[in-house]
Amino acid sequence: MAAATYDVLGIGNAIVDILAKADDDFLVSHGMTKGAMALIDEERATAIYKAMGPATEISGGSAANTIAGLASFGARAAFVGKVRDDQLGHVFGHDIKAANVVFETPAAKGGAATARSYILVSPDGERTMNTFLGAAQDLSLIDIDANQIAASSIVYMEGYLWDPKDAKDAFLKASKIAHDNKRIVALTLSDAFCVGRYRDEFLNLIRTKTVDLVFANEAELSSLYQNDNFDAALAQLRNDANLAVVTRSEKGCVVAAKDKVTAVPAFPVKQVVDTTGAGDLFAAGFLFGTVRGMTHEQSGRLGALAAAEVIQHIGARPQTSLKELAQSQGLPV
Amino acid sequence: MAAATYDVLGIGNAIVDILAKADDDFLVSHGMTKGAMALIDEERATAIYKAMGPATEISGGSAANTIAGLASFGARAAFVGKVRDDQLGHVFGHDIKAANVVFETPAAKGGAATARSYILVSPDGERTMNTFLGAAQDLSLIDIDANQIAASSIVYMEGYLWDPKDAKDAFLKASKIAHDNKRIVALTLSDAFCVGRYRDEFLNLIRTKTVDLVFANEAELSSLYQNDNFDAALAQLRNDANLAVVTRSEKGCVVAAKDKVTAVPAFPVKQVVDTTGAGDLFAAGFLFGTVRGMTHEQSGRLGALAAAEVIQHIGARPQTSLKELAQSQGLPV
Numbered sequence: 001m002a003a004a005t006y007d008v009l010g011i012g013n014a015i016v017d018i019l020a021k022a023d024d025d026f027l028v029s030h031g032m033t034k035g036a037m038a039l040i041d042e043e044r045a046t047a048i049y050k051a052m053g054p055a056t057e058i059s060g061g062s063a064a065n066t067i068a069g070l071a072s073f074g075a076r077a078a079f080v081g082k083v084r085d086d087q088l089g090h091v092f093g094h095d096i097k098a099a100n101v102v103f104e105t106p107a108a109k110g111g112a113a114t115a116r117s118y119i120l121v122s123p124d125g126e127r128t129m130n131t132f133l134g135a136a137q138d139l140s141l142i143d144i145d146a147n148q149i150a151a152s153s154i155v156y157m158e159g160y161l162w163d164p165k166d167a168k169d170a171f172l173k174a175s176k177i178a179h180d181n182k183r184i185v186a187l188t189l190s191d192a193f194c195v196g197r198y199r200d201e202f203l204n205l206i207r208t209k210t211v212d213l214v215f216a217n218e219a220e221l222s223s224l225y226q227n228d229n230f231d232a233a234l235a236q237l238r239n240d241a242n243l244a245v246v247t248r249s250e251k252g253c254v255v256a257a258k259d260k261v262t263a264v265p266a267f268p269v270k271q272v273v274d275t276t277g278a279g280d281l282f283a284a285g286f287l288f289g290t291v292r293g294m295t296h297e298q299s300g301r302l303g304a305l306a307a308a309e310v311i312q313h314i315g316a317r318p319q320t321s322l323k324e325l326a327q328s329q330g331l332p333v
Numbered sequence: 334m335a336a337a338t339y340d341v342l343g344i345g346n347a348i349v350d351i352l353a354k355a356d357d358d359f360l361v362s363h364g365m366t367k368g369a370m371a372l373i374d375e376e377r378a379t380a381i382y383k384a385m386g387p388a389t390e391i392s393g394g395s396a397a398n399t400i401a402g403l404a405s406f407g408a409r410a411a412f413v414g415k416v417r418d419d420q421l422g423h424v425f426g427h428d429i430k431a432a433n434v435v436f437e438t439p440a441a442k443g444g445a446a447t448a449r450s451y452i453l454v455s456p457d458g459e460r461t462m463n464t465f466l467g468a469a470q471d472l473s474l475i476d477i478d479a480n481q482i483a484a485s486s487i488v489y490m491e492g493y494l495w496d497p498k499d500a501k502d503a504f505l506k507a508s509k510i511a512h513d514n515k516r517i518v519a520l521t522l523s524d525a526f527c528v529g530r531y532r533d534e535f536l537n538l539i540r541t542k543t544v545d546l547v548f549a550n551e552a553e554l555s556s557l558y559q560n561d562n563f564d565a566a567l568a569q570l571r572n573d574a575n576l577a578v579v580t581r582s583e584k585g586c587v588v589a590a591k592d593k594v595t596a597v598p599a600f601p602v603k604q605v606v607d608t609t610g611a612g613d614l615f616a617a618g619f620l621f622g623t624v625r626g627m628t629h630e631q632s633g634r635l636g637a638l639a640a641a642e643v644i645q646h647i648g649a650r651p652q653t654s655l656k657e658l659a660q661s662q663g664l665p666v
Contacts, residue, residue, distance in 0.1 A: 020431075021652075049427060050427070052427075052431060053431045053432075054392065054401070054427075054428040054429075054431045054432050054650060055424075055427065055428060055431070056389055056390070056391050056648065057389070057390035057391070057424060058389050058390070059387065068387070086420055087419055087420040087421050087446070088420050091388075091390060094382060094383070094385075094387075094388065095387040095388060096387075098353075098385060098386050098387045098388070099386075099387050113420070314647075315389065317387060319354075
């Protein structure tokens with residue numbers, strides 16, 4: 001196994017978030033399911049945007065947020081995802097590179113515009129996402145650089161990659177290259193509705209060890225096994241996966257390994273402003289600890305710290321150095 | 334004088350702000366003057382953006398911010414400014430209309446891209462702006478709708494309109510239409526460096542009563558009369574202008590009328606996050622009070638309240654209802 005150039009390489013949908021505050025009546029009147037991510041076409045994107053209040057544009061994308069978080073911890077990080085060569089594509093590219101992430105996927109010269117997620121943030125901080133995939137639909141096998149994958153200690157991919165038409169092929173190719181080079185492959189289940197769309201395929205990825213490490217929240221775990229009993233579903237996941245981490249919001253997380261289960265508490269939060277990116281940033285902290293050889297407890301604490309940072313402001317990427325934040329809390333980084 | 338359709342109509346450069354945090358070393362190493370607004374060309378825009386950290390995009394523009402603030406107080410508001418029909422132009426148009434502002438200026442179909450201001454926010458909250466005017470350069474006489482101007486109780490314009498090549502013609506035409514219809518014309522001096530560029534023209538606007546109400550901060554007042562003595566410069570402005578308001582940051586403001594001078598204190602602020610828009614939102618509150626027939630004291634308090642709201646978060650437009658905020662403070666709205 002050659003020395004790695006990157007600690008973590010992420011593959012995901014390259015999305016710019018368009019965030020506005022909205023009350024629950026807005027969600028109801030527009031037929032949105034609070035807390036969920038819905039895929040929308042251009043026509044609905046136009047209608048939702050027109051109805052939304054004044055907004056803020058910030059780069060997002062689940063795996064991209066995780067990778068930006070890893071870079072903020074000081075990791076060597078890379079991202080693969082598809083934008084168009086339009087203004088929002090330039091925004092995405094600028095922001096991820098400015099976060100010290102290597103991003104070399106060529107922008108599409110034609111076709112659909114850069115992906116946007118219209119995110120409504122409720123007064124309680126919960127976010128409801130409406131994603132127009134646009135150019136992210138065009139991620140394909142040719143965007144996977146075998147040398148770059150081979151040179152990454154962990155390859156982290158999002159379940160959302162099952163939505164674009166060819167991205168799952170890119171996922172499977174990346175997994176094979178990674179395993180051929182004795183690297184770790186991690187998957188986030190992304191969203192309970194995403195799990196609903198691709199349950200059998202995700203279970204297959206886990207059971208065939210196409211992925212080594214699985215991130216899920218309680219709703220995704222429940223959806224994966226169609227089982228509302230947390231302990232029972234966790235036991236199933238522990239049986240299927242080499243290593244799994246289940247996040248439980250203010251209850252922290254559970255790290256389920258073959259030999260032991262470790263519960264890690266959440267960090268206290270003054271005020272929840274916007275939960276967008278909470279799971280993404282948890283994964284960033286846990287992956288950072290993992291790639292640095294920390295214990296599950298330590299990795300879970302770093303994940304909890306990063307999640308706590310991101311939910312206290314608008315937007316899904318850290319606004320402070322996670323490395324310095326961890327140091328200020330006496331955590332190893 | 335016919336009944337007004339709009340309380341305030343603003344004319345200004347239509348700009349999307351691209352905000353990132355930066356320390357003072359960044360400003361120095363890029364030759365920026367802290368707290369100032371510099372006009373930049375596309376090449377420098379590209380270089381600055383490349384060097385900036387991860388950013389947030391939020392609609393801005395000085396007069397546009399003021400008008401959005403007026404709408405947030407509950408005023409009937411309209412804005413005139415030029416964008417291109419590109420993604421950032423759509424962002425600008427969406428945000429101002431979503432703020433309940435009438436915005437009908439047609440977007441340019443070709444030419445330069447929508448204006449951007451690359452804003453570096455220092456740890457102390459001070460902002461340093463680098464503005465690429467782009468499509469805002471193309472605001473011209475034909476964008477002034479005489480009926481709309483005639484139907485606005487106050488026409489509010491920014492000194493920055495002297496930067497684009499033809500916008501001053503639009504300004505003068507609007508002023509004439511307003512006065513022909515017995516409306517009030519207000520001017521903000523915008524920026525001490527802007528005053529430096531157009532001192533004689535601004536003095537002429539004031540002395541010829543082309544404008545009735547002048548907004549300035551201490552630095553702009555000092556630049557206008559090339560006099561660092563606040564009281565002496567204020568006396569000159571009071572002599573020249575029918576009504577002037579000079580903002581003094583944490584010292585509040587001074588309203589200088591012919592018959593009296595009224596000092597109004599600032600509102601206490603927990604933490605200054607980003608001073609972008611402080612002056613713009615002060616003007617919003619003062620104009621709202623003025624158009625509602627309030628006293629100078631009351632109008633100044635509304636200005637101070639709006640300025641205090643906007644400097645406690647990133648971005649130059651209110652993130653809460655200024656009407657409700659004023660009500661919660663027992664102020665008349």
